[in-house]
Amino acid sequence: MSSPCKRREMDVMKLMMSDYSVEPINDGISELKVEFHGPKDSLYEGGIWKIRVELPDAYPYKSPSIGFVNKIFHPNVDELSGSVCLDVINQTWSPMFGNIKILF
Template sequence: MSLTTSNHRIKIDVMRLISSKFDVSTFDNYRHLVVKFHGPADTPYEGGVWRVRVILPENYPFKSPSIGFDTQIFHPNVDQTSGTVCLDVLNQKWTALYDLVLIFDTFLPQLLKHPNPDDPLNQCAALVLTRTPERYKYVVEKHVQEFANPEKIRRWEGIPEEVEQEESVSELSDNEVG
């Protein structure tokens, strides 16, 4: 795949992600993204908002993107220091048929709904989950309140809600994608 074709696919995927109502900031010719990701309903992550960084390699979509949480999250399959995500569909089973919308609509919500303590990047979270699931839920909810609370994030960023919504609109145009 040529660099031009790869860039075209990247722009299409970013536009689809924005069209799916995700708040996306782009950098470095759309190869670096920051996406605001909301915790899935009916999980202890519900109500939380995380900034997730995405780095798209030169041979994307044939090589998987690098995904990491910039906002701290307590989860067995997310490294608490780096935010790196351990997810088979990203690391071993990636295919060019997958796209950014699938990552944020399906893969990450499923990761939060169904943590895998048998393959942890965060040993502490894995131990708490396996030994005392009620405590795990409590710790996750406390982390959401402390680190992923939408009100606190706006205050830390110093951005009023109205301005934040205006700035989340992408600079992509239909001409760039088509």
Template structure:
């Protein structure tokens, strides 16, 4: 049995060597940002989100927490805090999964198949159920406004974090990212 620390290093190295753009926070392998692109053939296509990831000391036995730093319109993602409602992952998380699974399977599936019956964003859920075409339109508006490559890049200014964040519509403070959720 390998130690959680070794497993964290292995999983993060896999992410760093993948096609994903990964930025470690203060050189720590337990906190980093990953650039995530919206899945093809969905209203999220063309969007780029910066995902904040924190790995608990007990990883992989305890699931990572993830959150979107730039805004997204989706029934299972809180629009302001970026927290993700992924009960599926929380309940079925297994040490067999790794970080790549989250970005190649879990998040694309979440964006492709939203669950409006268990919403974190009631407005998105209601719109998806009542007017799916209007929902798609609003998702595309958010992608254009908040998830362009430039919008995700704006987030990278370390000193003016708060200004950039609020202009991107996020209300996280520097101390503790609001609403980071277990995945």
């Protein structure tokens, strides 16, 4: 099994190789800015959505923090803070989840 640091690096690389725009914040891999287009044939089509992802030192054993930077109205997003409110990110997190699966 790889170390938490290696796993974080691998998950960030997978995210960077995806169809999403990914930029590190503060020249590291613990904080990322991710931009993606709203899915076709959805209420979000045509929008560009920006999220901030924070990976804790204990990632993947501790869940990431994910929040929208721009305003979005969705039942799983806190309207004031932009935090994504899903039990899979908070209470039921498991190291088997990866950022790509959780985010999109």
